[in-house]
Amino acid sequence: MSVTLASEQVGCGRARVAPGRAAVSRLSGVGKQFGDRVVLRDVDLVVPVGAVVGVVGGPGSGKTTVACLAAGLLPPDEGVVELVGRDPWDGGRRPVVGLVPDRVPVSDRLTCREVLLHVALFRGFPPVVAARRVDSLLAVCQLADSAGVVVAECTAGQRLLVRLAATLLGEPRLLVLDDALDVDRWALDVVRAVSREFVATGGGVLCVVGQAWQAAWCDVRLELAPPALRPLDERSRRR
Numbered sequence: 019m020s021v022t023l024a025s026e027q028v029g030c031g032r033a034r035v036a037p038g039r040a041a042v043s044r045l046s047g048v049g050k051q052f053g054d055r056v057v058l059r060d061v062d063l064v065v066p067v068g069a070v071v072g073v074v075g076g077p078g079s080g081k082t083t084v085a086c087l088a089a090g091l092l093p094p095d096e097g098v099v100e101l102v103g104r105d106p107w108d109g110g111r112r113p114v115v116g117l118v119p120d121r122v123p124v125s126d127r128l129t130c131r132e133v134l135l136h137v138a139l140f141r142g143f144p145p146v147v148a149a150r151r152v153d154s155l156l157a158v159c160q161l162a163d164s165a166g167v168v169v170a171e172c173t174a175g176q177r178l179l180v181r182l183a184a185t186l187l188g189e190p191r192l193l194v195l196d197d198a199l200d201v202d203r204w205a206l207d208v209v210r211a212v213s214r215e216f217v218a219t220g221g222g223v224l225c226v227v228g229q230a231w232q233a234a235w236c237d238v239r240l241e242l243a244p245p246a247l248r249p250l251d252e253r254s255r256r257r
């Protein structure tokens with residue numbers, strides 16, 4: 019087994035979720051390989067409603083692959099993936115998943131508020147609603163004072179918060195932070211507070227990090243180790 023998940027931690031310790039609470043995303047016995055290279059084998063992971071789940075591992079251990087599987091962006095080769103209780107690969111309507119992007123969408127020559135307004139309008143919100151949502155998210159993400167600052171002139175932490183706010187404009191059920199936390203302490207605290215607020219309103223957060231200490235704030239942690247290299251059982255491959 020390539021993965022150790024202390025699943026009994028769900029609902030214990032700092033976790034706010036009761037055992038058996040609905041899952042935003044669930045991987046059961048999941049395996050994934052690219053060509054002949056096995057990246058993941060026999061992974062069990064639950065992102066419960068109301069919880070922040072950390073995925074920890076060294077370079078190339080499969081963290082981003084786990085996040086993509088949990089978000090329904092990659093199909094598993096083995097096992098089962100459920101997103102809000104359904105197979106995301108069954109052809110039906112999918113729940114919204116929010117992946118905080120590596121770069122600020124649109125242009126970093128725009129101000130923080132302008133970027134968010136572009137994203138909100140692009141998502142189809144009427145202008146008045148877009149402006150209201152953007153201002154609300156600027157406040158939630160502690161960006162009200164830098165709303166008029168050009169993104170390129172912002173700190174790395176502020177830029178992360180703009181990307182987080184842009185992602186939240188999509189009103190996701192699952193929020194994925196992939197290797198995004200290499201920022202200053204202030205921004206980190208804001209990301210944590212926003213994540214807590216997000217999960218308290220019915221979402222789940224998956225937080226991918228390279229170092230165990232970066233996941234100390236998470237309710238549950240999944241630790242990835244490099245799997246032994248052997249092909250998955252061809253008979254059980256789904257796609």
Ligand SMILES: Nc1ncnc2c1ncn2[C@@H]1O[C@H](COP(=O)(O)OP(=O)(O)OP(=O)(O)O)[C@@H](O)[C@H]1O
Pocket residue numbers: 052053057075076077078079080081082083084228
């Ligand atoms: N689409 C792909 N095709 C081929 N190999 C891939 C693909 N995606 C990932 N891999 C390989 O799978 C392994 C795990 O990649 P992944 O990005 O999930 O790891 P990671 O833990 O997120 O790594 P890092 O911390 O370096 O970003 C790596 O060896 C990577 O090269």
